[in-house]
Amino acid sequence: MAFADARKTRGHYLAEVVRSERVTPHMQRVTVAGDELTRLPRHGFDQWFRLFLPREDGTTDFDAVPEGFGMAGYLKYLMASSHTRPLFRAYTVRGHRPESGEVDIDLVAHGDAGVAGPWAQRAQRGERVMLLDQGRGFEPHPSGEYLLVGDESALPAVAGILRDLPRDARGIALVEIPDPDDAQPLEAPEGVEVRWLPRADPLAQPGRLALETLRTIAPVLPVGVYIAGEQTLAAEGRRHLVAAGVPKHDIAFTGYWKVGRAG
Ligand SMILES: Cc1cc2nc3c(=O)[nH]c(=O)nc-3n(C[C@H](O)[C@H](O)[C@H](O)COP(=O)(O)OP(=O)(O)OC[C@H]3O[C@@H](n4cnc5c(N)ncnc54)[C@H](O)[C@@H]3O)c2cc1C
Incomplete structure (x- = not known):
C-alpha cells in the first residue's frame, strides 16, 4: 500500500471562500464552496488536492491551472505567466458536503x-481559489490492523482515514500536536487507540515526538x-518500521513538508 501516485487524477474546481475560523490554537479551518464542487468525486480517507490561491494584487489567472498534474499539466502551469498564475500547496479534504458544494x-x-x-489566517469571504483533485494516498489493508502516524499537518488525513475505516479495524493512531488544545474530536473505530502527543517544548521540531513514540512501539504484524x-518523521519512521520487520509494501509514507523549505 504505497502512497498512491496522483499524476493521472484529473479535475479542477473553482470555489470561493465562505468561512474561515480558528478551530484550535494552531489550526485554521477555511470552508470553500461553489457549484463546481458539487461534482468533486468523493475518494474518502486522506483525499487530497492542490490548492491554487489568489494573488494578493488580485490578478490571478486560474486558466493557468491544468486539469491534471502529470508532466503535460505541470508544463502548462509553468508556461503561464509567473506574474499571474496562482501559487499552490497540497491540502487534505477535512470535510466534504457535495450537496452544498462545500x-x-x-x-x-x-x-x-x-x-x-x-493566507488562511487572512482569507476573506468571496476570495476565489481552485482545487485540483489528486485522489487519495491511503488504501485499506487486508489485515484490518493499522498503525497511523502524523504531525499536525497530517491530522486531517488521519481524521479522514479513521472516519472511513471499517468499524472493526484495530490498531493505533499517533498524532503529534503543538498544544493539548489542538486535539480534535475524531470518529475512530472502537478498536483503534488514538494517542494525542502534545509537544512539551514549543521550539521542538514537529514530528520528532511522534517519531520517538513510534520507536517505542513493537508493531503487530501484519x-x-x-x-x-x-x-524526517516520514523517512525515519519508515526506516524504523522496516527494521522492525514491516514489509516495505505495507507502509504508505509521505513527507508532507520539510523544515526550512517552502513548497
Ligand atoms: C498530500 C498532502 C496533504 C497535505 N495536507 C495538509 C493539510 O490538510 N493541512 C496542512 O496544514 N498541511 C497539509 N499538508 C502540508 C502542506 O502542504 C505544507 O505544510 C505546506 O508547505 C504549507 O505551505 P505554506 O505555503 O504554508 O508554507 P511553505 O511556503 O511551503 O513553507 C514556508 C516555511 O514554513 C515551513 N512550514 C511549512 N509547513 C509547516 C508546518 N505544517 N509546520 C511548521 N512549519 C511549516 C516550511 O518549512 C518553510 O520554512 C499536506 C501536504 C501533502 C503533500
Whole structure:
C-alpha cells in the first residue's frame, strides 16, 4: 500500500471562500464552496488536492491551472505567466458536503512564512481559489490492523482515514500536536487507540515526538502503516518500521513538508 501516485487524477474546481475560523490554537479551518464542487468525486480517507490561491494584487489567472498534474499539466502551469498564475500547496479534504458544494480545509497556522498558512489566517469571504483533485494516498489493508502516524499537518488525513475505516479495524493512531488544545474530536473505530502527543517544548521540531513514540512501539504484524508529516518523521519512521520487520509494501509514507523549505 504505497502512497498512491496522483499524476493521472484529473479535475479542477473553482470555489470561493465562505468561512474561515480558528478551530484550535494552531489550526485554521477555511470552508470553500461553489457549484463546481458539487461534482468533486468523493475518494474518502486522506483525499487530497492542490490548492491554487489568489494573488494578493488580485490578478490571478486560474486558466493557468491544468486539469491534471502529470508532466503535460505541470508544463502548462509553468508556461503561464509567473506574474499571474496562482501559487499552490497540497491540502487534505477535512470535510466534504457535495450537496452544498462545500469543502473544509484545515491549514496549520505555522507563522508568517510561506503562502498557504499565512493566507488562511487572512482569507476573506468571496476570495476565489481552485482545487485540483489528486485522489487519495491511503488504501485499506487486508489485515484490518493499522498503525497511523502524523504531525499536525497530517491530522486531517488521519481524521479522514479513521472516519472511513471499517468499524472493526484495530490498531493505533499517533498524532503529534503543538498544544493539548489542538486535539480534535475524531470518529475512530472502537478498536483503534488514538494517542494525542502534545509537544512539551514549543521550539521542538514537529514530528520528532511522534517519531520517538513510534520507536517505542513493537508493531503487530501484519499491519498497514500510514506515516505523514514533516519529512524526517516520514523517512525515519519508515526506516524504523522496516527494521522492525514491516514489509516495505505495507507502509504508505509521505513527507508532507520539510523544515526550512517552502513548497
Ligand atoms: C498530500 C498532502 C496533504 C497535505 N495536507 C495538509 C493539510 O490538510 N493541512 C496542512 O496544514 N498541511 C497539509 N499538508 C502540508 C502542506 O502542504 C505544507 O505544510 C505546506 O508547505 C504549507 O505551505 P505554506 O505555503 O504554508 O508554507 P511553505 O511556503 O511551503 O513553507 C514556508 C516555511 O514554513 C515551513 N512550514 C511549512 N509547513 C509547516 C508546518 N505544517 N509546520 C511548521 N512549519 C511549516 C516550511 O518549512 C518553510 O520554512 C499536506 C501536504 C501533502 C503533500
